[in-house]
Amino acid sequence: MTPSACYRGRFAPTPSGPLHFGSLVAALGSYLDARAAGGQWLVRIEDIDPPRCPQGADSIILRQLETFGLEWDEKVRWQHDRHEAYQQALEQLAAQGLAYPCSCSRKQWQAYAIYPGWCRDGLSDPDKPAAWRLRSDLARRPIIWQDRLFGYQQFDPADLGDVVLKRKDNLWAYQLAVVVDDAEQGITDVVRGLDLLDNTPWQRQLQIALTLPEPRYLHLPLVVTPEGQKLSKQNLAPALAEEADDVRRQLFQALQALDQTPPAELATEPPTSQLHWAVANWSVGRLTPSEHRFSP
Template identity: 65%
Template sequence: MRYIGRFAPTPSGPLHLGSLVAALGSWLDARAAGGQWLLRIEDIDPPRCPPGASDEILRQLEAFGLTWDGDVRYQRTRGAAYQVALDSLVERGLAYACGCSRREWQSHGVYPGWCRQGSRHPERPQAWRLRTDLGPDPVTWHDRVFGPQRFDPKTQGDVVIRRKDGLWAYQLAVVVDDADQQVSDIVRGFDLLDNTPWQRQLQSMLGYAEPRYLHLPLVMGEDGQKLSKQNLAAPIPTRPEDARPLLHQALHLLDQQPPLALRDASIDTQLEHAVHHWTPAAIADNPRRDPVPPAF
């Protein structure tokens, strides 16, 4: 199988150390396999994407030497492809309109499928949901770090694949684009592992190939929370001279044990060593990494 990997950030703000670790792990896995590494900007939610954020992400990746193959793909241009996929699901009874509010069903934990036989509130704006009861059950796959995975769709609920405001939801967009770009390997953070069952169901329902998965441990802050844009994690630099020690730290967070002597080496030298010594099997199956100083 030809290796095609990808990094697909949401441009809701600049990259931080946690997203650097995810990008680096994905890039190393692709380069060590002699494969392609694609960059996709997941900008399907314009209210969350401030002007200039996408360009800053590109500058940050370039500062760390994480170059990509081909043109950058922007999901905001992909609405027609998502509509084709949704139409296919609806025509086969695999997706349905739903006017229920979160307040009405939140006591159930997951959406209980009230609108599967027809919307209970057709007078309201409608979301579109996936019928997870008609997909693979159970959903299983092998994660390259965390091993065999098994999920019961009933514990996940019928996920929204198009929102009430007309915007496309992440689950459908990511599956359609991964298939269109022939992505063979998805390397991303552990926080997305429990999204994989919905994506595996969509892949099956739409007749797409199933990629391999490798979920990476999350980087935690001193407060015990995952580093994230929502938690105002500090952005990584856009100058290569400032990136060297942080790249070395990111390799440690991937359990690659880079030599201390490489800490101040050039970006190219560090990446060349890292590609040559990339060992996914060394990544510990612990979903969290020790806290890092707030300066990062």
């Protein structure tokens, strides 16, 4: 990538618990891509789901990033402050006929692979609480983009279903919030895990409908356990250790998981030295588009 001060990347964790090794790989990949391009790297806390976000988890995440030397530009943003922006975007979509209220429960349509769109032409039960969904069949389709690692991508979001934009409990859903915030922060490049690749079609539909910029995407290979299970908080992946020796080891292993082939002697160097080497030698071309089985 040609170095450019216009590059703006971000790491946007959900504070449902401390970062684990898979989170570190995602954060490191986005950080290195931004720094190697001479750009900025931002941190956003995606805390729109309070029941999943224990108090203090955001502070732990920020401390972990600092411990690993991943310093961000600009002030940290929190999504819980962004209700008005999300509401404005939802109203804009509704005015175009691209968002509609839905009173159906998951139990009602559990026999279907995707939500059947029963409320597209009016609430099926006006007396029940309603979520808001995207009319994926009316928004731009198919969605085509070029992923920087996985290449040509084409999806018809209508085959994926009408994604929820606002929940019945009035909490905002990820798809709308991430699109609005990426645009507001001027994000040019989204670097994240492969598990989010199939979210991109809805997000690009929303970007087009809201006339927002469409960032470039780089989806990183997933880090999985030796048994093939994705490292995640839901799967009880252990939190990153924060002792100095462990930090050096885990950072070095994260560089290996990103296929950057760091020299062996770098493993005992402090984060500043490891990151200096990694930024200078970052290459998307080294990434391999397959799962990485790893035992951190």
